[in-house]
Amino acid sequence: MAEHEHGSMDYDAQEKTFDGFMTFVTRSVVAILAILVLLALFAG
Template sequence: MADHQHGSMDTTVQENTYNGFITFVTRSCIASVAIAVFLAIFAT
């Protein structure tokens, strides 16, 4: 069995996926708030 060395794994793919997910969630929240504000102002 191979010896595991803590911290030796390449995590660039996981980091890029996480960063993409955080960007998507942030933009989705901003879009949701913008739509809610638009509807509050113009929808009567």
């Protein structure tokens, strides 16, 4: 197995993945809340 040096990892890909995930979660929550509000107004 390869030896790992502490502090040698490149975090760019990890940060981009996390940023994409957070954007997805934020947009999903906003969409779900909008759907719930519309349901409450028109179906309730």
